[in-house]
Amino acid sequence: MRRWLRERAIVVLVLLLVALVGGIAAVRPGTVTADWIANTLLFAAPLGLMAGGETLLLLTGGIDLSVASIATGAAYLLAANAAHGEMAALALGLGLGLLVGLLNGIGVAVFQVQPLVMTLGTGLMTEGVLVVYSQKIIANQPHVPQFVVALGSGRVFGVVPIDLFLWLPVAALLMLGLSRSGFGRLLYAVGDNPLACRMAGVRVWRVLVGAYAGCGLLAAVAGIVLVGTTNAADLSLANVYLLPAIAAAIIGGTSIFGGRGGYAGTIVGALILTVLDSLLTLLDAPEPVKQILYGAIILLLAAAYTRLTD
Amino acid sequence: MSADDDDLTEGELTAGDLRGGGGGGGGVGRAPAFLRRNAPLVFMPALVIAFLALTGAIHPDFGAFDLQSLALGALPLALAAAAQTVVVLSGGVDLSVGPLMAVANVLAARSMQHVDFPTSLLLAALILLGGALAGAINGLVLVASRVPDVVVTLAAGFIWGGVALLILEQPGGGAPEAFLNLATGTSLAPWLPNAVLLLAAVVVAVWLPVSRSRLGLALYAIGSDRTAALRSGVAVERTRFLAYVVGGVFSAVGGLALTMTTGIGSPLSGTYYTLSGLAAVVVGGVSLTGGRGFIAGPILAAFVLTLIPTDLIFLNIDPNYGQVIQGTLIVLVVMGGGLATLLRQRP
Numbered sequence: 001m002r003r004w005l006r007e008r009a010i011v012v013l014v015l016l017l018v019a020l021v022g023g024i025a026a027v028r029p030g031t032v033t034a035d036w037i038a039n040t041l042l043f044a045a046p047l048g049l050m051a052g053g054e055t056l057l058l059l060t061g062g063i064d065l066s067v068a069s070i071a072t073g074a075a076y077l078l079a080a081n082a083a084h085g086e087m088a089a090l091a092l093g094l095g096l097g098l099l100v101g102l103l104n105g106i107g108v109a110v111f112q113v114q115p116l117v118m119t120l121g122t123g124l125m126t127e128g129v130l131v132v133y134s135q136k137i138i139a140n141q142p143h144v145p146q147f148v149v150a151l152g153s154g155r156v157f158g159v160v161p162i163d164l165f166l167w168l169p170v171a172a173l174l175m176l177g178l179s180r181s182g183f184g185r186l187l188y189a190v191g192d193n194p195l196a197c198r199m200a201g202v203r204v205w206r207v208l209v210g211a212y213a214g215c216g217l218l219a220a221v222a223g224i225v226l227v228g229t230t231n232a233a234d235l236s237l238a239n240v241y242l243l244p245a246i247a248a249a250i251i252g253g254t255s256i257f258g259g260r261g262g263y264a265g266t267i268v269g270a271l272i273l274t275v276l277d278s279l280l281t282l283l284d285a286p287e288p289v290k291q292i293l294y295g296a297i298i299l300l301l302a303a304a305y306t307r308l309t310d
Numbered sequence: 311m312s313a314d315d316d317d318l319t320e321g322e323l324t325a326g327d328l329r330g331g332g333g334g335g336g337g338v339g340r341a342p343a344f345l346r347r348n349a350p351l352v353f354m355p356a357l358v359i360a361f362l363a364l365t366g367a368i369h370p371d372f373g374a375f376d377l378q379s380l381a382l383g384a385l386p387l388a389l390a391a392a393a394q395t396v397v398v399l400s401g402g403v404d405l406s407v408g409p410l411m412a413v414a415n416v417l418a419a420r421s422m423q424h425v426d427f428p429t430s431l432l433l434a435a436l437i438l439l440g441g442a443l444a445g446a447i448n449g450l451v452l453v454a455s456r457v458p459d460v461v462v463t464l465a466a467g468f469i470w471g472g473v474a475l476l477i478l479e480q481p482g483g484g485a486p487e488a489f490l491n492l493a494t495g496t497s498l499a500p501w502l503p504n505a506v507l508l509l510a511a512v513v514v515a516v517w518l519p520v521s522r523s524r525l526g527l528a529l530y531a532i533g534s535d536r537t538a539a540l541r542s543g544v545a546v547e548r549t550r551f552l553a554y555v556v557g558g559v560f561s562a563v564g565g566l567a568l569t570m571t572t573g574i575g576s577p578l579s580g581t582y583y584t585l586s587g588l589a590a591v592v593v594g595g596v597s598l599t600g601g602r603g604f605i606a607g608p609i610l611a612a613f614v615l616t617l618i619p620t621d622l623i624f625l626n627i628d629p630n631y632g633q634v635i636q637g638t639l640i641v642l643v644v645m646g647g648g649l650a651t652l653l654r655q656r657p
Binding site: 063065107110111112113114116117118120121122123124125126127128129131132135243246247250256257287288289290291292294295296298299302303306307 | 403451455456457458460461462464465466467468469471472473474475476479585588589592598599628630631632633634635636637638639640641644645647648649652
């Protein structure tokens with residue numbers, strides 16, 4: 001039984017997700033409608049994208065603490081420069097993600113810096129630069145371009161959130177890329193045993209730089225979707241997403257020691273966290289209680305998962 | 311970065327050997343063994359003195375008052391760094407230091423508002439006990455669940471943050487003047503702020519007994535090489551647990567220090583200290599892989615990190631650059647350490 005579960009951990013996760021949705025339907029009958037599901041998917045998308053980048057890095061045995069700063073920075077750059085050309089502003093936002101991701105990758109892969117420290121440092125740098133920048137350009141009011149608002153809050157046929165059309169292809173790309181492409185398999189291999197990889201002739205540093213750059217880019221995309229949802233770029237936009245992004249990947253069964261996991265689990269993890277959040281909101285739990293329960297449940301899930309897979 | 315220069319057999323292990331190594335900033339190359347082993351102990355005081363001299367040079371009026379505000383600013387950060395150091399030395403990392411400080415901070419501010427000085431001291435002792443208990447809970451969950459440190463303390467951070475908000479929703483509360491004076495006053499000499507004395511007293515009272523005992527040796531041993539420590543008969547799980555207990559006590563003192571320096575309790579006050587404390591640990595030459603470094607390094611680094619924004623204000627530069635510099639400093643320090651290791655490996 002245990003072995004069966006271990007090999008199909010994602011089944012357990014999906015069951016948990018269904019149970020949570022069932023819980024919501026039981027607490028407030030009539031809440032779970034097509035509209036509610038659409039809303040949940042809409043809110044889960046930025047978290048899922050950010051957790052996707054985090055998944056890539058956890059697979060290599062790394063972690064990224066700068067994703068929230070990158071997401072906020074990308075969103076802010078986009079909004080602040082939209083007046084001069086929306087496409088250029090978009091490129092600027094995505095470029096920031098790529099740049100910080102590359103810097104992280106070079107620090108971790110070439111200079112052998114601990115990922116936790118490297119990304120902590122670049123996160124602080126990004127945040128600081130952003131604060132200084134926001135004061136320099138105080139003159140022109142940041143505004144979010146129309147197509148980003150549509151991306152982050154629009155619906156097709158009144159039901160299907162537009163951001164799904166971004167998230168689904170990215171998810172497919174990540175899942176296929178991880179299981180089918182050489183680069184994807186190298187991520188697992190590097191996380192499992194970097195020394196063996198190096199001896200087998202793998203250029204480990206290239207794999208790592210690629211993974212960190214990818215994570216930075218995904219974080220920037222997540223920030224842009226998020227600013228489309230909130231329609232207001234402020235300097236603490238994505239802060240609350242840092243810990244859930246890591247938690248979503250871990251709940252989804254990606255090992256923090258590297259070499260084990262995948263994006264499918266992370267998607268379910270992101271959905272579980274989003275549904276959990278709305279369940280706690282529905283129960284009228286005060287913010288502190290919500291936070292405590294949220295932490296306790298993440299801990300319980302992680303503990304259960306470790307028990308199951310050890 | 312860790313397994314570069316010592317091939318010790320178990321019989322040769324001494325605390326001094328274990329504590330040594332260049333840590334994160336080990337760029338000393340072929341310096342004598344003593345210097346290399348104790349690099350942070352030489353380098354960090356020099357850095358603090360250099361920064362103080364620099365501050366004196368750009369701001370000739372720098373006096374007792376400025377020294378006092380430096381000490382007040384650095385005190386909570388230094389204690390957060392100390393809490394983090396104990397756990398990092400044991401090979402873990404504690405992402406709940408900040409929220410735990412916030413819990414101690416709001417508990418103190420809420421319970422001490424209308425009491426006299428002796429009662430406030432009693433309450434402070436109870437809060438320290440609570441800090442040890444909170445650390446014990448972290449450690450117990452960690453050891454029992456076998457979930458990695460990062461995940462457990464991440465989730466614990468959420469929980470403590472919620473607890474702090476439950477205790478005090480809005481910033482407020484207070485404490486008797488005499489209690490605040492433990493940090494804000496200058497009782498011995500105008501050039502010697504109480505905050506510095508308090509910091510020294512706490513570190514000596516908490517850390518000295520630990521580091522001089524078997525526990526201290528075990529702490530460095532499990533941080534250095536967990537398997538080797540286990541095979542040499544070190545109780546790995548118990549030592550990890552105790553590291554979090556000691557860290558919890560330091561976090562609680564940090565929370566009390568926040569009450570003393572700000573005069574109030576604020577449930578969100580702690581958020582800054584988790585990552586800044588970690589930054590001080592890195593700049594202070596404690597290896598994040600565990601087992602290498604001295605507690606004095608991060609504590610002195612806290613003063614340097616506090617001086618940076620102050621200097622920027624004196625120089626009429628936007629103090630917001632402080633965070634940029636802090637981040638750059640972390641990155642440069644660790645990259646420098648990595649580069650030194652790379653160069654040494656090359657023949």
